[in-house]
Amino acid sequence: MRILVTGGAGFIGSNLGCHLLGDKPHESGLHVESVVTLDKLTYAGHLPALNDVAHDPRHHFIHGDVCDSATVADVLREHRINAVMHLASESHVDRSIENPEDFVMTNYVGTYRLLEAFRCHLVKNGGGDRNLFLHVSTDEVFGTLDPGDPPFDEDSPYAPNSPYSASKAGSDHMARAYHRTYGLPVITTHCSNNYGPWQHSEKLIPHMIRMALCGRPLPVYGDGSQVRDWIHVSDHCRALATVLARGVPGRTYVIGGNCEIRNIDLVRQIVEILNELAPDRVTRPADELIAFVADRPGHDCRYALDPSRITRELGWRAIVDFQAGLRGTVQWYLDHPELL
Numbered sequence: 001m002r003i004l005v006t007g008g009a010g011f012i013g014s015n016l017g018c019h020l021l022g023d024k025p026h027e028s029g030l031h032v033e034s035v036v037t038l039d040k041l042t043y044a045g046h047l048p049a050l051n052d053v054a055h056d057p058r059h060h061f062i063h064g065d066v067c068d069s070a071t072v073a074d075v076l077r078e079h080r081i082n083a084v085m086h087l088a089s090e091s092h093v094d095r096s097i098e099n100p101e102d103f104v105m106t107n108y109v110g111t112y113r114l115l116e117a118f119r120c121h122l123v124k125n126g127g128g129d130r131n132l133f134l135h136v137s138t139d140e141v142f143g144t145l146d147p148g149d150p151p152f153d154e155d156s157p158y159a160p161n162s163p164y165s166a167s168k169a170g171s172d173h174m175a176r177a178y179h180r181t182y183g184l185p186v187i188t189t190h191c192s193n194n195y196g197p198w199q200h201s202e203k204l205i206p207h208m209i210r211m212a213l214c215g216r217p218l219p220v221y222g223d224g225s226q227v228r229d230w231i232h233v234s235d236h237c238r239a240l241a242t243v244l245a246r247g248v249p250g251r252t253y254v255i256g257g258n259c260e261i262r263n264i265d266l267v268r269q270i271v272e273i274l275n276e277l278a279p280d281r282v283t284r285p286a287d288e289l290i291a292f293v294a295d296r297p298g299h300d301c302r303y304a305l306d307p308s309r310i311t312r313e314l315g316w317r318a319i320v321d322f323q324a325g326l327r328g329t330v331q332w333y334l335d336h337p338e339l340l
């Protein structure tokens, strides 16, 4: 496949590009001819994250905006793209509360422009190969769960609570409409919270590592009882490759790590691991470092996902053990302090 990865210099996109061009995608039944990374390089984009594929002749980087229809059309044509993996996004909930505009533009308008450009591209050049638009969404579009509720699955109703999740929900609906109205081969995935290398330092895990290493208070929203499902980014990338290879157009898949953790417990675990791996740098126990701060407005209480469909139909399951994955992630940030 000749694949366009949008947002490919971001956290998940860069891990995905390296995965697609590594030696594993054939395990998902995928034959990768080329990968084109299209990224606007906002504050969240980081080109060094693609260093592992920088000299691979199958990889091309293009600096551009998914909202720019002319650029997107050129890329699709010149690189004879037959699959789009759409990850370009404004992704930080706190920023969406302060400035929703960028989220509406990139997440909603940008997705619409990309869908339309891909539709026109297939009308002119489609046929033959498997063509696919893989729209990468989030579990946050389903809103929040109470403690005893069953986890979200593909049939859960939409109930987004933040400007971020609302902009993603809007883009999901547009992607669905392009499938239903124009027959565009679209698949949407909903993943839970990712962790791993190259995540921007504003996100929970790297942020806590940075604060702990500086000896500064670890800010935990509310009472820290919010529950999230965590998945290692490598498991998410394997899932996306599997969906690209064998997913059914028009279908949606939830991708979860079967790993629900309260925020407060996650922060404690991070400090414990730092105490082990860098005992000379973190000198106070977690409970002395943690500082409870005013809760985020509209903060969702719990996310959990039931990934039975993708396991049953496509044979994918998360394989990275959370303790091992978190430890590896903390070590990775200790080895890359410039990214904190």
Ligand SMILES: NC(=O)c1ccc[n+]([C@@H]2O[C@H](COP(=O)([O-])OP(=O)(O)OC[C@H]3O[C@@H](n4cnc5c(N)ncnc54)[C@H](O)[C@@H]3O)[C@@H](O)[C@H]2O)c1
Pocket (backbone or CB within 6 Å): 006, 007, 008, 009, 010, 011, 012, 013, 038, 039, 040, 041, 042, 043, 044, 045, 046, 064, 065, 066, 067, 086, 087, 088, 089, 090, 091, 092, 106, 110, 136, 137, 138, 139, 168, 190, 191, 192, 193, 194, 195, 199, 200
């Ligand atoms: N990180 C998670 O835990 C998580 C979980 C579920 C779903 N997702 C989804 O996965 C996708 C990737 O998330 P991430 O965590 O890697 O995000 P990220 O913020 O780390 O990366 C986003 C990338 O998109 C690029 N970008 C932003 N606006 C753009 C535009 N207009 N045109 C082109 N590129 C643009 C940025 O430069 C950056 O490289 C998003 O769609 C997000 O909603 C993320």
